[in-house]
Amino acid sequence: MRKIFEFIDSCEDLAVELQTELTKRPALSPSVGGEGELDKCLFLEDWLRKHGIDNLERYDAPDPNAKGGVRPNLIASVAGKKAAPCFWIMSHLDVVPAGEAALWNTDPWTAVKKDGRIAGRGVEDDQQGIVSSILAALAFVKLKIQPEYTIKLLFIADEECGSAFGIDWLLKNKRSLFKDGDLVLVPDGGDPAGETIEIAEKTLIWLKAHTKGSQAHAAHPEHGRNACLAGADLILRLRKGLMEKFSARDNLFEPDYSTVEPTKKEANVPNINTIPGDDVFYVDIRALPCYTKREIFDEAERIKHGVEREYGVEIELSIVEGHESQSTSADSPIVKMLSAACKQVLGVKTRLVGIGGNTVGAFLRDEGIDTVVWSTVDCSLHQPNEYCIIKNILSDAKVMAHIAAQK
Ligand SMILES: [Zn+2]
Structure with missing residues (x-):
């Protein structure tokens, strides 16, 4: 783990570069006047291949209103020692509109790094999840260390507008991608200390x-x-x-x-x-x-x-x-593994929470797939001047890598 953590710590520039490139490509849903996620997804595919994460599969949900007529859902896999279960980290490609331009201090579609933070639309929701999960996977690939669990990075479309072309579509059309006992982490929501694990709604x-x-x-x-x-x-x-x-x-x-x-x-x-x-x-x-x-x-x-x-x-x-959705059990393996990782990596004692509103986690839980929503975020999402803390990208990546490496 020491080597992996050192690698992740050395990735600050890479994290900023990725955030900058992703922010340049506003993946707005056609229902809010955008073109969808295709440009952002194509960039990501290319970037991942270039960096050695080349086991990629794309599942396009047809959407005549989107660029290319599709809403892309991308999976990047890094093979683990165990045949099963897989460890999924699901983040979303789409973002919400910038909102009132006058309320932004900087251009929403240009990532700006300042004082250990990056500002821009989407940098927290959900590009922090995208980038931290990529860094976790990249550590294993670059160091040629095989994780215990196969890591499946899942970048989905259409989270902000109901998921009909995203996880809902994937579960309806490609259900066999997910196996019994698979572990799912959704880094799309949390708190500034990374201490709450959402398991129910x-x-x-x-x-x-x-x-x-x-x-x-x-x-x-x-x-x-x-x-x-x-x-x-x-x-x-x-x-x-x-x-x-x-x-x-x-x-x-x-x-x-x-x-x-x-x-x-x-x-x-x-x-x-x-x-x-x-x-x-x-x-x-x-x-x-x-x-x-x-x-x-x-x-x-x-x-x-x-x-x-x-x-x-x-x-x-x-x-x-x-x-109405199922809850993930407090005793489920992903809850235990994430708690252990947070304790080891962040020195944080986690607590379980339920929330009032509808997240993408519910789609998976309804299929009987244990799913936790967790990340270390200041919750600036959907606001003007959305930002993420670079240190959190790296520490969340370590927590994810720790889970993938647990025996
Ligand atoms: Zn989100």
Whole structure:
């Protein structure tokens, strides 16, 4: 390990070079006005080959709106001593738009190195993961040391816009790439000390409530059925009722309870003196994973009937988006190996966490593949002046190399 760590420590310039080249190639999804990931992927393929990582496979998801008509997913392998399982490190090629230009101190698409940091769109999310995983693999290749586990660097498309052309597509079309017992690390999220390992997420439901009453003059409410009023009551009843019924606590999560938050509201009547006959609002529900989408929706339906009776309205509930995912067990090998690596390399005692929102990890967990999300990041992602700390790229690479080398 000493040699490997020394090699990684000597890679600072290489890390900056890679970040600079990657940042030059904005891999924006066509759905946000970009061309996709092809240019960035072709550069990466070329760079990896030049540096001796030449076992590459590409799986292109067809997308007529993207450059070349494809969204590329690239795998780079370094053979290990053990035939199985493989150690996957999955990072994503795409980035989010720069956002408001005036808020940036430097050009978002030009990586700028200063004070031990690199600034630019994508340098943290998720190029830090891309670069640190490459350095980990490169150490074995350059030093001609065979890792214990076969390292599979997986660079996916379309993480920021739903993964339909990325990991979701890969699992639907190339499921056999992944074997039982494979270990997956997703360096796309974490904390500044590298101490949290994410293994679970809450059940997500985006609920739409469409209330239909009847319109009337505001001076004569008795002639109408106020959909806004009924909807407002439904908001309060849903929040109280669901949180009371699904009241479990789980300290893996922050907050440790299920949340029910009304969010978006559609416009109803344009004027103040009309009672609306129609009302639409949405609720963002993030329940602990011990609860299913079905049981939460059924309870929401039950609550809805009470409001319908009281106000004489009709309410249609629907799930706009919903997802429940498996958790990775706290005892799974990848959790233990990552904890051991963090302790050895960073001197950090890790703790397990669950999160409120939907990550790419869920796609893999749903297939029964143990997956952890971890990296050492300041969480400047998606913000203007996104940056990464160069030291973190190198130390994360060491943690990854340590996992690949564990007996
Ligand atoms: Zn990301």
